[in-house]
Amino acid sequence: MSLVVVGSVAYxxxxxxxxxxxxxxxxAATYISLAASYFTPVRIVAVVGDDFAQEDVDLLASRHxxxxxxxxxxxxxxxxxxxxxxxxxxxxxxxxxDLNVFADFNPKLPDSYRPEPYLLLGNIQPxxxxxVRGQMxxxxxxxxxxxxxxxxxxxxxxxxxxxxxxxxxxNDSEARLLSGEYNLRRAAAKIMDMGxxxxxxxxxxxxxxxxxPSGHFIAPGYLLDDVFDPTGAGDCFAGGFIGYLAGRxxxxxxxxxxxxxxxxxxIYGSVMGSFCCEKFGVDRFRTLTSQEIEARYQEFxxxxxx
Amino acid sequence: MSLVVVGSVAYxxxxxxxxxxxxxxxxAATYISLAASYFTPVRIVAVVGDDFAQEDVDLLASRHxxxxxxxxxxxxxxxxxxxxxxxxxxxxxxxxxDLNVFADFNPKLPDSYRPEPYLLLGNIQPxxxxxVRGQMxxxxxxxxxxxxxxxxxxxxxxxxxxxxxxxxxxNDSEARLLSGEYNLRRAAAKIMDMGxxxxxxxxxxxxxxxxxPSGHFIAPGYLLDDVFDPTGAGDCFAGGFIGYLAGRxxxxxxxxxxxxxxxxxxIYGSVMGSFCCEKFGVDRFRTLTSQEIEARYQEFxxxxxx
Numbered sequence: 215m216s217l218v219v220v221g222s223v224a225y226x227x228x229x230x231x232x233x234x235x236x237x238x239x240x241x242a243a244t245y246i247s248l249a250a251s252y253f254t255p256v257r258i259v260a261v262v263g264d265d266f267a268q269e270d271v272d273l274l275a276s277r278h279x280x281x282x283x284x285x286x287x288x289x290x291x292x293x294x295x296x297x298x299x300x301x302x303x304x305x306x307x308x309x310x311x312d313l314n315v316f317a318d319f320n321p322k323l324p325d326s327y328r329p330e331p332y333l334l335l336g337n338i339q340p341x342x343x344x345x346v347r348g349q350m351x352x353x354x355x356x357x358x359x360x361x362x363x364x365x366x367x368x369x370x371x372x373x374x375x376x377x378x379x380x381x382x383x384x385n386d387s388e389a390r391l392l393s394g395e396y397n398l399r400r401a402a403a404k405i406m407d408m409g410x411x412x413x414x415x416x417x418x419x420x421x422x423x424x425x426x427p428s429g430h431f432i433a434p435g436y437l438l439d440d441v442f443d444p445t446g447a448g449d450c451f452a453g454g455f456i457g458y459l460a461g462r463x464x465x466x467x468x469x470x471x472x473x474x475x476x477x478x479x480x481i482y483g484s485v486m487g488s489f490c491c492e493k494f495g496v497d498r499f500r501t502l503t504s505q506e507i508e509a510r511y512q513e514f515x516x517x518x519x520x
Numbered sequence: 521m522s523l524v525v526v527g528s529v530a531y532x533x534x535x536x537x538x539x540x541x542x543x544x545x546x547x548a549a550t551y552i553s554l555a556a557s558y559f560t561p562v563r564i565v566a567v568v569g570d571d572f573a574q575e576d577v578d579l580l581a582s583r584h585x586x587x588x589x590x591x592x593x594x595x596x597x598x599x600x601x602x603x604x605x606x607x608x609x610x611x612x613x614x615x616x617x618d619l620n621v622f623a624d625f626n627p628k629l630p631d632s633y634r635p636e637p638y639l640l641l642g643n644i645q646p647x648x649x650x651x652v653r654g655q656m657x658x659x660x661x662x663x664x665x666x667x668x669x670x671x672x673x674x675x676x677x678x679x680x681x682x683x684x685x686x687x688x689x690x691n692d693s694e695a696r697l698l699s700g701e702y703n704l705r706r707a708a709a710k711i712m713d714m715g716x717x718x719x720x721x722x723x724x725x726x727x728x729x730x731x732x733p734s735g736h737f738i739a740p741g742y743l744l745d746d747v748f749d750p751t752g753a754g755d756c757f758a759g760g761f762i763g764y765l766a767g768r769x770x771x772x773x774x775x776x777x778x779x780x781x782x783x784x785x786x787i788y789g790s791v792m793g794s795f796c797c798e799k800f801g802v803d804r805f806r807t808l809t810s811q812e813i814e815a816r817y818q819e820f821x822x823x824x825x826x
Contacts, residue, residue, distance in 0.1 A: 302702055396608055399743050420726040423743070432740035432823050437705050437729070477826035517738050518824050520783035 216255045216280075217460040218327050219247045219453075220346050221336020222316055223260040223284065226495060227296030230303060232442045238495040239270045241293065242336040242359070245446035248499045249453025249486040250334070251277035252507055253461035257330065259283035259321045259346070263290035263314060273500070282324045290315035303441050304418070323349045332460040334452060337361050340368050340375040347378060354465040357381035357410065359452060365391050377409035380466050383452050385416045398423065402430070411469055412476060414455065414483075416448055424480045428473045433480045434518060436488035436510070443494045447487040454486030455479045485510045522561045522586075523766040524633050525553045525759075526652050527642020528622055529566040529590065532801060533602030536609060538748045544801040545576045547599065548642040548665070551752035554805045555759025555792040556640070557583035558813055559767035563636065565589035565627045565652070569596035569620060579806070588630045596621035609747055610724070629655045638766040640758060643667050646674050646681040653684060660771040663687035663716065665758060671697050683715035686772050689758050691722045704729065708736070717775055718782060720761065720789075722754055730786045734779045739786045740824060742794035742816070749800045753793040760792030761785045791816045 226240030247256045257280035264286060274281060293316035296309040321342055333350055335343040335358030347356055357379050364372050365388060376382055382405065386398060392408075393401035402413050402425040413425040421435040458479040464472060485507055489498045532546030553562045563586035570592060580587060599622035602615040627648055639656055641649040641664030653662055662685050670678050671694060682688055688711065692704060698714075699707035704721060708731040711719050719731040727741040764785040770778060791813055795804050 397745065397747075399745050417726070420723070421740075430743065430823055431826065432727075432743070433826075434727075434738035434740065437736065437738070439703065439705050441703075474826070481826055515826075517736055518826075520737065520739075520780070520787055520821075520824075 215332060215460045215463050216257055216330045217250055217332040217334060217456060218257050218259060218283075218323070218330050218350065219243050219250065219334050219336065220259040220321050220343070221246060221338060222293055222319075223258070223262050223266070224293040224295055224316070226445060227294070227310070228443055228445050228494065229298040230441075230443050230494075231299070231301055232440070233494065235494050237294075239273065240295065240445065240495055242446075242449045244274070244496060245449035245490065246334055246336060246453040246456075247274065247279050248277055248496055249450040249490070250457030250460070251279055251453075252486075252502070252504055253454070253457035253482070254332070256280065256457075257283060257327050259323060259327070261285045261287060261315050261319045263292040264288055266292050273496070277499070280326075283322065283327055285322060287315040292316075297445075299444070303444055321346050328352075331355065331465065332456060334358055334456045336449070336452075337364075340364050340372040344371075344375040344378070355380050355456075355459060355471070357383065357412070357456065359383050359448075360388065362388060362391055373408060379410045380469075380471060381412035381414065382410040383414045383416065383455065385418070385448065389413075389415045399430075411466070412471055414480060416451060422451065422480055422484060424476055426473050426476060427470055431473075431477045431480060433477075433484050434514070436484060436514070437517075438488060438491055441491045444491050445495065447490045450490040451483035451487040453483075455483035457486075458482040481511055481514050482507070484514065521638060521766045521769050522563055522636045523556055523638040523640060523762060524563050524565060524589075524629070524636050524656065525549050525556065525640050525642065526565040526627050526649070527552060527644060528599055528625075529564070529568050529572070530599040530601055530622070532751060533600070533616070534749055534751050534800065535604040536747075536749050536800075537605070537607055538746070539800065541800050543600075545579065546601065546751065546801055548752075548755045550580070550802060551755035551796065552640055552642060552759040552762075553580065553585045554583055554802055555756040555796070556763030556766070557585055557759075558792075558808070558810055559760070559763035559788070560638070562586065562763075563589060563633050565629060565633070567591045567593060567621050567625045569593055569598040572598050579802070583805070586632075589628065589633055591628060593621045598622075603751075605750065609750055627652050634658075637661065637771065638762060640664055640762045641685075642755070642758075643670075646670050646678040650677075650681040650684070661686050661762075661765060661777070663689060663718070663762065665689050665754075666694065668694060668697055679714060685716045686775075686777060687718035687720065688716040689720045689722065689761065691724070691754065695719075695721045705736075717772070718777055720786060722757060727790060728757065728786055730782055732779050732782060733776055737779075737783045737786060739783075739790050740820070742790060742820070743823075744794060744797055747797045750797050751801065753796045756796040757789035757793040759789075761789035763792075764788040787817055787820050788813070790820065
């Protein structure tokens with residue numbers, strides 16, 4: 215069951231207390247796709263410049279990610295972002311944002327992508343997210359991410375867009391902003407009235423909460439010995455989450471997704487987010503194996519059972 | 521199996537976004553004892569002034585808490601603390617601290633308390649904590665709490681004291697301060713080398729982590745619809761934790777406490793902390809039943825299983 219992933223492919227410059235990398239592969243769609251690729255075939259929709267390096271194409275291709283939908287703009291430059299994390303890595307300062315070719319990103323789905331049943335819409339303009347979904351007439355499960363900027367300045371478009379989604383993945387501050395409620399239980403109830411019957415609220419190092427008509431599920435954050443670089447952890451969570459559901463062929467029944475599979479998907483999301491932090495950028499995915507993923511899933515079992 | 525609880529009994533003035541109460545029963549030993557009393561008989565060691573109201577004596581007595589060790593100082597006034605919580609209730613400002621009779625608290629154990637096997641030392645001067653333990657020759661399980669002030673200014677005395685404890689209950693910032701490590705996994709490893717083989721790190725609304733030689737256990741925070749007043753929640757956690765262990769007759773074997781019982785104790789602690797927040801001060805304990813406690817324990821099961 216193939217998954218279509220839409221979002222940014224970028225180069226990042228990142229500085230954490232563990233070191234500094236001036237330029238490396240990044241972007242939400244990159245992280246989502248790499249994480250999801252351990253569970254299901256992935257087809258990416260993105261835009262890059264002609265500075266996009268062959269070694270980065272090769273990494274994505276090594277995970278069998280379909281790049282037919284990755285547009286390359288001649289003479290253009292790939293989206294570049296640079297940031298620096300605080301000592302405790304709970305805050306980061308953006309040092310530079312060069313949108314480059316991403317400023318005019320107009321996602322085009324190759325014909326080969328249109329029949330696919332799974333769609334993950336990374337954090338881009340809500341109207342573009344809506345257009346992409348409209349181009350996939352056979353989609354069975356749609357969800358995605360958004361951010362404060364769209365919630366504040368594109369609220370009507372965002373509400374119009376997520377009304378059609380099966381699930382929404384956002385962090386706690388975004389959930390509070392979107393709902394106008396501080397309490398997460400109340401915030402979730404309001405957001406689920408906006409369309410998505412399933413909501414995942416990410417809480418960074420504290421894990422994630424799944425809200426579902428049948429009740430909620432609280433997943434812990436994995437206790438890492440060292441966080442090398444948290445960049446992309448939230449996107450890897452999304453990739454593990456949707457990747458697992460797609461790989462299992464899970465689809466909503468009467469608008470509702472199976473709660474047990476969703477709980478497992480949240481744990482696989484947490485597993486992938488935790489691996490992401492162990493090395494800089496996407497480096498962990500160069501060596502990560504399915505055996506390691508299963509072992510960490512078991513660790514989540516062991517540290518939560520009572 | 522009786523539990524001896526040592527700490528403050530006080531009057532509190534509390535303001536939260538839900539209201540303001542100028543004077544009500546409070547204090548760490550009060551909350552610990554009330555929470556523990558649902559699991560095991562409790563004997564309290566504390567000091568109050570002759571302003572301590574009969575209705576408050578009656579509340580403690582109604583939970584069968586032994587008050588033989590609650591010294592009443594003639595002409596003295598009971599410890600008074602007043603504070604105001606921020607809108608999100610994650611911060612609080614102390615408005616007033618009148619130590620009164622608590623300034624000279626010198627815990628005296630009635631002879632009837634000395635043979636007891638369980639001891640919970642609330643947050644008081646480390647040397648006093650040590651003296652109390654020294655007066656209980658048959659104690660099987662000892663643990664307690666401390667705070668930043670003792671960690672910073674009484675470090676040698678604190679280290680000397682906790683060296684004899686079976687478990688330590690502190691929050692994340694205290695664990696970082698005590699260990700000098702930001703990462704909680706590393707912090708826990710260092711603290712467990714200081715004596716306590718079991719460590720519980722409380723993370724407020726995010727729950728708690730149990731560290732034990734056999735591995736760690738992550739308990740979520742309960743998602744309340746409304747937090748009326750978080751005062752005493754950490755102490756109620758301690759009360760539920762030690763109360764459950766005492767009620768079950770759990771004692772260390774070769775210095776190590778049974779890990780499965782400890783996990784359940786952490787959940788009962790979380791259950792009691794969550795109830796505490798539902799009303800102002802100790803009000804929730806005026807009506808709370810064992811059936812409600814068991815139902816909430818089951819809710820913790822339901823929202824963590826996968």
